[in-house]
Amino acid sequence: MTETGAVSGAGAVLxxxxxxxxxxxxxxxxxxxxxxxxxxxxxxxxxxxxTHLIDLVPAxxxxxxxxxxxRDVAGFTALLRQLPAGEEQDGPxxxxxxxxxxxGEDLEQAADLLGMTSQALIAAHxxxxxxxxxxxxxxxxxxxxxxPDTDVAAWDVPRRDEPRSAVPAGAxxxxxxxxxxxxxPSPGGWQLIGRSDAALFDPHRNPPALLAPGTRVRFSxxxxxxxxxxxxxTRAAREAVALPGRLGxxxxxxxxxxxxxxVFEVLSPGPLSLIQDAGxxxxxxxxxxxxxxxxxxxxxxxxxxxxxxxxxxxxxxxLGPLRLRALEATVVxxxxxxxxLEVQRADQDGAAPxxxxxALRGVPIALxxxxxxxxxxxxxxxxxxxxxxxxxxxxxxxxLGALSRDTLSQLGPAPLGAGDVLRxxxxxxxxxxxxxxxxxxxxxxxxxxxEPSAAGGHDVPPAADEAHEAGSADxxxxxxxxxxxxxxxxxxxxxxxxxxxxLLATTWRVRQDSDRVGVRLEGPPLPLxxxxxxxxxEPMVPGVIQVPPSGLPVVFGPDHPTTGGYPVxxxxxxxxxxxxxxxxxGARLRFTLAD
Numbered sequence: 149m150t151e152t153g154a155v156s157g158a159g160a161v162l163x164x165x166x167x168x169x170x171x172x173x174x175x176x177x178x179x180x181x182x183x184x185x186x187x188x189x190x191x192x193x194x195x196x197x198x199t200h201l202i203d204l205v206p207a208x209x210x211x212x213x214x215x216x217x218x219r220d221v222a223g224f225t226a227l228l229r230q231l232p233a234g235e236e237q238d239g240p241x242x243x244x245x246x247x248x249x250x251x252g253e254d255l256e257q258a259a260d261l262l263g264m265t266s267q268a269l270i271a272a273h274x275x276x277x278x279x280x281x282x283x284x285x286x287x288x289x290x291x292x293x294x295x296p297d298t299d300v301a302a303w304d305v306p307r308r309d310e311p312r313s314a315v316p317a318g319a320x321x322x323x324x325x326x327x328x329x330x331x332x333p334s335p336g337g338w339q340l341i342g343r344s345d346a347a348l349f350d351p352h353r354n355p356p357a358l359l360a361p362g363t364r365v366r367f368s369x370x371x372x373x374x375x376x377x378x379x380x381x382t383r384a385a386r387e388a389v390a391l392p393g394r395l396g397x398x399x400x401x402x403x404x405x406x407x408x409x410x411v412f413e414v415l416s417p418g419p420l421s422l423i424q425d426a427g428x429x430x431x432x433x434x435x436x437x438x439x440x441x442x443x444x445x446x447x448x449x450x451x452x453x454x455x456x457x458x459x460x461x462x463x464x465x466x467l468g469p470l471r472l473r474a475l476e477a478t479v480v481x482x483x484x485x486x487x488x489l490e491v492q493r494a495d496q497d498g499a500a501p502x503x504x505x506x507a508l509r510g511v512p513i514a515l516x517x518x519x520x521x522x523x524x525x526x527x528x529x530x531x532x533x534x535x536x537x538x539x540x541x542x543x544x545x546x547x548l549g550a551l552s553r554d555t556l557s558q559l560g561p562a563p564l565g566a567g568d569v570l571r572x573x574x575x576x577x578x579x580x581x582x583x584x585x586x587x588x589x590x591x592x593x594x595x596x597x598x599e600p601s602a603a604g605g606h607d608v609p610p611a612a613d614e615a616h617e618a619g620s621a622d623x624x625x626x627x628x629x630x631x632x633x634x635x636x637x638x639x640x641x642x643x644x645x646x647x648x649x650x651l652l653a654t655t656w657r658v659r660q661d662s663d664r665v666g667v668r669l670e671g672p673p674l675p676l677x678x679x680x681x682x683x684x685x686e687p688m689v690p691g692v693i694q695v696p697p698s699g700l701p702v703v704f705g706p707d708h709p710t711t712g713g714y715p716v717x718x719x720x721x722x723x724x725x726x727x728x729x730x731x732x733x734g735a736r737l738r739f740t741l742a743d
Contacts, residue, residue: 162189164229165211169638172719175203175214175689176221177638178228183281183293186211187361190433192234198227205432205687206282207711208291208326212432212687241280241362246329247370248274248320252340254308258322261305261339269341274367278327280359284687284711287435287557288331288349290359291685291711303327307713309697311337313661313668318343320367324684324713331435334556334709335665337696349435351548351559357434408541408571411478415471417564418524422553423540426459431548432710438690439554439706442664442729443531444722446483450535453481453512455575460539461551463570465532467732468524474515478572479537481512485529485730494518512537529730538572555664556707629655630737632724634693639683639715643695647674647717651693651701652739660733664707667728669737673699674717685711691720691728693739703728 163185165178180186190206193213201224203214213224250270252258259269278292285291294303305322312335315321319330321338330336331348344367348358359365414421424447427440441447441464448458463470468487474494482489489508494516515521523532542551542561553560564570640648651674659668674695687710688694694702694714703720705728720728721742731737 160233162192162231162233164231165189168225168228170221170635171212171214171638171689171716172635172691173218173721174216174220175212176224177686178211178213180209180211183208185209187282188234189228189231192231193227195234196227196232198224202429203432205284205710207284207686208281208324208684210684210686212689214429214432214689241360241364243364243366244358245366245368246344246346248342248344248367249370249372250342251372252320252342254321254339255341258305258339258341262303270369273327273341274369276366278365278367280361280363280365281326282361283357283359283434284432284685285328285336285435285709286331286334287351287559288357288359289328289435290348290357290361290363292327292359292365293325294327305339307337307696308339310700311335311696311702311714315340316343318345320344326685332557337713349557355434356548407545408573409538410475410569411536411538411572412472412521412570413475414564414566414568414570415473415520416469416566417568418465418468418470420466421470421564422464422555423461423542423551423561423564424464424553425461425539425551427552427706428548428550428554428559432687435710436548436557436559437554437706437708437710439550439552439559439664441533441552442706443484443533443726445726446531446533446729447535449510450481450483450533451539453483453510454479454535454537455512456535456537456539460535461542462540463534463536463564465523465534467526467530468532470521470523470532470534472521472523472570474517474519474521475569476517478515479512479575480515480521481510481535482523482532483509483535484531484533485524485526487524487526487529487532488522490520490522491515492520492522494520526732530732531729536570536572538575541571541573554707556709630727630731630735632727632737632739633721633742634691634718634724634739635721635742636718637716638719640717642677642683643680643715643717644675644677647676647695650674651717652741654738656701656737656739658731658733658735658737662731662733664705666705666708667703667731669701669703671700674701675699680715683713683715685713686716688712688716689719691722691725692716693718693720705729 165180167179169177171177186206189211190204193204200216200220201213205212255266259266262269276294278294280290281293283290302325303322304325307323315330315334315336317330317332319340320342321328321340323338329344329348349356424441427438428436429438447462450462451458451460526532547560636648654671656669656671659670662668676699688704688708690704690706690708692704693716694712695717696714
């Protein structure tokens with residue numbers, strides 16, 4: 149899985165990477181001796197702008213290149229080995245002073261790890277000049293390096309053994325020689341020493357990120373002005389749990405008007421309903437993940453059924469039930485999780501009501517004004533996908549080029565609430581659909597739209613009996629074990645053959661705290677080499693299987709952090725990510741090597 153570059157002697161050509169690793173099907177990770185080498189290669193690639201390069205993400209000692217598909221990787225590899233030098237970098241960047249309150253929950257532990265008192269750590273941290281080396285992890289997050297002549301050599305603090313599922317916005321942390329400030333609430337494994345109120349990221353600002361590479365930062369200690377009623381981490385976790393319960397509250401006036409035709413009033417959004425399109429590729433270098441629909445196969449099938457392009461914006465609903473009232477004549481299609489679907493006709497003397505538990509998935513359904521659409525709750529799977537003819541539109545239009553809601557960075561339209569109005573663009577494609585699809589015809593049409601569930605993809609069981617053997621179905625035979633294909637690497641050699649062997653042999657269970665950011669798994673911890681610790685921060689892609697020191701894998705979803713410091717054992721394929729999108733908490737799964 150690794151290719152080692154040879155040294156180049158041409159003066160106008162940059163030294164080749166130390167090694168090149170495949171990352172899934174369409175990306176590669178190039179290793180360099182240091183950050184300066186990475187930034188030089190990134191600058192050269194930006195100047196060249198090679199065809200089919202979708203994303204270019206520098207990190208501490210590595211550079212990620214993502215292409216359209218697997219055919220691009222060979223060309224990227226050859227280019228990196230003979231890469232013409234780019235333009236010289238500018239001089240030192242601007243200098244900023246940021247306020248900080250040193251009250252982090254890991255302050256004492258971080259001080260112990262550095263062999264000093266908490267007060268000594270505070271004094272040294274405030275006295276140091278920090279420089280933004282590169283961005284990543286989350287929008288506006290910058291990896292800050294301390295000056296080499298600081299009293300605390302390298303600021304080398306390990307990450308936490310188990311990353312937190314909720315770190316509050318503004319938290320200041322240390323990890324692996326770096327200091328960083330969390331721009332938004334997010335998961336994280338850094339040692340938290342304080343908090344800052346700096347506005348690190350604004351999608352409407354140019355540039356959106358406050359801390360561009362080269363920016364020099366000093367921290368100014370501040371006294372807390374208010375006493376918080378609960379520790380910040382506890383509050384952040386509580387708010388994350390309470391969020392779904394707040395989504396159903398009626399919002400007076402609904403969503404603000406914007407381009408597009410109002411097609412639905414939201415009567416009940418279910419636990420979580422998000423608008424998702426094809427996402428935001430190409431922005432990972434500033435910490436913005438691609439996001440977009442988690443189950444892209446379901447998105448494309450539903451969109452094709454109503455005449456849209458595959459990546460048009462759809463509604464992604466967790467579990468359901470979702471209740472919508474049609475405001476205009478429209479056409480919809482449903483895909484994703486298996487769930488009951490019902491259309492209650494406003495005109496009882498007109499078209500017959502539609503009721504189906506599964507046969508109408510992927511079939512266009514015509515609705516008239518006043519018709520009520522009820523979808524869910526899901527019986528198998530997790531995410532329901534609803535496509536509307538013309539594609540959904542969002543209040544305020546695209547954010548950084550997309551309509552998707554990114555749950556980690558909180559970019560894009562807010563989760564739907566009761567009283568919101570869904571809008572759609574101009575209809576095109578299909579000229580007409582039957583008002584009611586006969587059951588036999590619906591089954592035939594559905595058969596023409598194959599989906600991963602035919603191979604065990606979407607049939608995700610609820611919490612299953614531990615006695616079930618790997619690969620067996622439950623008593624009804626309707627819920628087989630979920631099989632998720634992966635590509636090994638890029639750090640399989642570092643983690644050891646036994647780790648990959650156990651990853652593939654274990655039946656894993658999806659944890660309750662899984663979401664669009666990451667699918668967390670429980671099972672026997674993977675064996676790790678002694679003293680492995682963490683790596684220099686490396687770029688990440690959707691589907692990577694990170695292995696923290698706990699040995700319990702975490703699979704990154706579409707709203708993942710764009711960089712991370714835990715080694716990646718394997719990468720889930722695109723088809724496998726669609727299957728994971730339907731893995732409800734308690735679902736059992738096994739990983740298999742892709743062909």
